[in-house]
Amino acid sequence: MTAPLPLADLRILALTQLGAGPYAMQVLGDLGAEIVKIEDPTTGGDEARTVPPAIVGDSLYYQSFNRNTRGLTLDLRTAAGRALFRRLAAVADAVYANPRGDLPAKLGLDYASLKDVNPRLVCCTLTGFGRSGPRAADPAYDYLIQALAGFMQVTGEPDGPPIRSGVATIDFAGGLCSALGMMVALRRARETGIGGDVDVSLFDTAISMLTHMATHHLHTGDEPRRLPGGSHPSVVPSQTFPTADGWMMVMCMKDKFWSRLCELIERPALTRDPRYAGFAERLANRVALVEELSAVFRTRPTAAWIDRLRGQVPCAPINSVSQALADPQVAHRQMVVTVDHPQLGPLREVGCPIKIDDVEPRYLPGAALGADTAAILHEWLSCGDDEIEQLHRDGAI
Numbered sequence: 001m002t003a004p005l006p007l008a009d010l011r012i013l014a015l016t017q018l019g020a021g022p023y024a025m026q027v028l029g030d031l032g033a034e035i036v037k038i039e040d041p042t043t044g045g046d047e048a049r050t051v052p053p054a055i056v057g058d059s060l061y062y063q064s065f066n067r068n069t070r071g072l073t074l075d076l077r078t079a080a081g082r083a084l085f086r087r088l089a090a091v092a093d094a095v096y097a098n099p100r101g102d103l104p105a106k107l108g109l110d111y112a113s114l115k116d117v118n119p120r121l122v123c124c125t126l127t128g129f130g131r132s133g134p135r136a137a138d139p140a141y142d143y144l145i146q147a148l149a150g151f152m153q154v155t156g157e158p159d160g161p162p163i164r165s166g167v168a169t170i171d172f173a174g175g176l177c178s179a180l181g182m183m184v185a186l187r188r189a190r191e192t193g194i195g196g197d198v199d200v201s202l203f204d205t206a207i208s209m210l211t212h213m214a215t216h217h218l219h220t221g222d223e224p225r226r227l228p229g230g231s232h233p234s235v236v237p238s239q240t241f242p243t244a245d246g247w248m249m250v251m252c253m254k255d256k257f258w259s260r261l262c263e264l265i266e267r268p269a270l271t272r273d274p275r276y277a278g279f280a281e282r283l284a285n286r287v288a289l290v291e292e293l294s295a296v297f298r299t300r301p302t303a304a305w306i307d308r309l310r311g312q313v314p315c316a317p318i319n320s321v322s323q324a325l326a327d328p329q330v331a332h333r334q335m336v337v338t339v340d341h342p343q344l345g346p347l348r349e350v351g352c353p354i355k356i357d358d359v360e361p362r363y364l365p366g367a368a369l370g371a372d373t374a375a376i377l378h379e380w381l382s383c384g385d386d387e388i389e390q391l392h393r394d395g396a397i
Helices: 020-030 060-065 079-090 142-148 169-192 202-208 211-220 255-264 268-272 279-284 286-297 302-309 321-325 328-332 373-381 385-393
Strands: 011-015 034-039 069-073 094-097 122-127 196-201 238-242 247-251 315-317 336-341 345-350
Touching (some): 011 079, 020 060, 020 069, 020 094, 020 122, 060 345, 069 373, 079 373, 094 169, 122 169, 142 202, 169 196, 169 202, 196 202, 238 286, 247 286, 247 302, 255 302, 279 286, 302 315
Parallel strands (some): 011 094, 034 069, 094 122, 122 196
Antiparallel strands (some): 238 247, 247 315, 336 345
């Protein structure tokens, strides 16, 4: 039997834009949280709605990040809008926003501004640089953080320019960190009756992801650098190799994998070569070893090597996006799902990455701009038609 969605009793007011914040809310929405996305009625809402390819007020980009959201328009620049927001916060569990770091307090989105109406409220912000410090007021995007946090300097070939990851890694990691932080604070709020602020930033998230490279640098002073073929800094072979028709990744992270590799590529003499006897020796002779292995891998197509090595030596083809989505594991794990959109029709999207044994994730399209405003005000605040009409006249919604 399918169990109830575990977050079905969670109400979140979400003031989100573009990718990072919406991604965080989408994961929680898949698992049942009621995500009410608040958008400015005077600007057309989240600018993601207009990212091509788009129809009026919607886009594939928007739908890919805003699944399961309900739509409410609210103008926080008006007194009536601010008052209405406080009424909504009084019956919500959390307020989640991803503005610049200097804006939460100015917009009244922090705990200090809202605790008088709801002491249990959790106010979570995902900003570029956090709500304090010399960069707090700076705008930020994933690409900029990849540059600032050193990611681009260690990505790419040694003789080429620094490059960014093709996926907005920091946006998504920041989104997940903020969702985790908010859920931790919500657990405390339900136990103690006391909410509070959760302050997560993309820059902090990126710096935390430097992990072993940062520790090594802080301990030795050595500067991490770009290595050929996306190589592991200390384990050889562990990098990309060209094949007869493409590329593949091979990772010999244990000595047993190195021995098996030599057998499977029909080069057993390599295991007896003193230059390659252990991790230290292979690292010291990286260039010579990689040249020998590259010559071997170029003799067969990628699929032939994967068939030979899979299950014996950690390896993977360098897939295109279409190849990645077509992998049988994707279908088995239900990581491509269909969402029925009223205008765009059946949309195939990536599924929820969190699997709970007896829970079937919810997959509904993101709402049109303000589509649920009246319904939410009725359900949450018991507003009647006359009051809703007055809020329209006051410019609140």
